[in-house]
Amino acid sequence: MKLGTFMMPLHPPSKPRTECFDEDTAFVVKADQLGMTEAWCGHHITLKWEPIPSNDVFLANCIARTKHIKLGVGVSIMPQHHPANVAARVALLDHLSHGRVYWGFGQGGVPTDWELFGLPDGKTQGHMTAEAHDIVMMLWTQDPPYNFEGSFWKVCMDRHDESLGMGYPLKPFQQPHPPIGMTLLSARSKGGAIGGQRGYMPLSTNLCHASTVAEHWRTYCAGATEAGRGDPDRDIWRVSRSIFVGESNDEAWDFCMNGAFGASFHYLRTLLNNAEMLDLVKHDPAVPDEDVTLEYIFKNLCIIGDRKSCIEQLECLWEETGGFGTLLFTKHDFDDAEKWDRCVHELVEHVVPALPSV
DSSP: OEEEEEEOOOOOTTSOHHHHHHHHHHHHHHHHHTTOOEEEEOOOSSOSSSOOSOHHHHHHHHHTTOSSOEEEEEEEEGGGSOHHHHHHHHHHHHHHTTSOEEEEEEOOOOHHHHHHHTOOOHHHHHHHHHHHHHHHHHHHHOOSOEEEEOSSOEEEEOOOBTTTTBTOOOOOSSSSOOOEEEEEOSTTOHHHHHHHHHTOEEEEOTTSOHHHHHHHHHHHHHHHHHTTOOSOOGGGOEEEEEEEEOSSHHHHHHHHHHSHHHHHHHHHHHHHHHTTOGGGGOSSTTSOGGGOOHHHHHHHHEEEESHHHHHHHHHHHHHHHTOOSEEEEEEOOOSSHHHHHHHHHHIIIIIGGGSOOO
């Protein structure tokens, strides 16, 4: 099994922002040095707990500091940007990194972000996202002229001069484009079906119970079958999990319950509850909302314990899902740098090597 990381990122609102960004940058550098295969970064505009507002800018800061690790834009929130701008920025990132970029796209789910940009309801944004994706693909894979007449986006550019090189947007370093990933949240995610149809990499979020994660793969495969793509290789599947490897089970649980790790899940639980999406974390939809406590979330969504216990929990995840190619370690705030450094080394050197591979 390969090991990568996904950063929302998560930081307490009281922590100085520059310190947060320095910590996240240093972690990507360390992940590269330790042999992690990929580092995905999210972005939001109006969330203090998730303070990176531009993941492509953040990842650009990591390019010259790293050598091998793939850098994942996870994701470009399409309704908040003109798709031609997204296409150009990600293509530039791909060149600057000499082809070490993965790209993900989506619509976002933060109501205050929607309000700031004056965006419509979520369903309408889904249609906007689909159109924006098609425009990015057009600009990456076709030469001018361009004529896209959508319901939300219109790209019309007839003027071009090949001798001057005018009217030719930058194409990515990787041809025909960087590998594309899609985040999967609900069990029958529309994004999962689309990803299967198009052969994109499925990324299962850390906010879902393992039973829902298992459904992600079935949904993805159904999309692939519908498109006549055959049976997908499980090696392309990424599964995210919040993990803390401690010196003992009691020490690990105490640390997670009483530090930034626990505070971040209190924040995430509140967000999911407000969005009426708390069922995602449940092992059974019949579980009452009030029973979804911090302890319940830790037991059902997280991997917490000593080395032996974490290996056993991840083996259970492997068995329930049927296996996947890359485990994405969800980076939390490093409120105790020494404990988190030990955790990461344990994960890289002992836990993941003990796990099966597809």
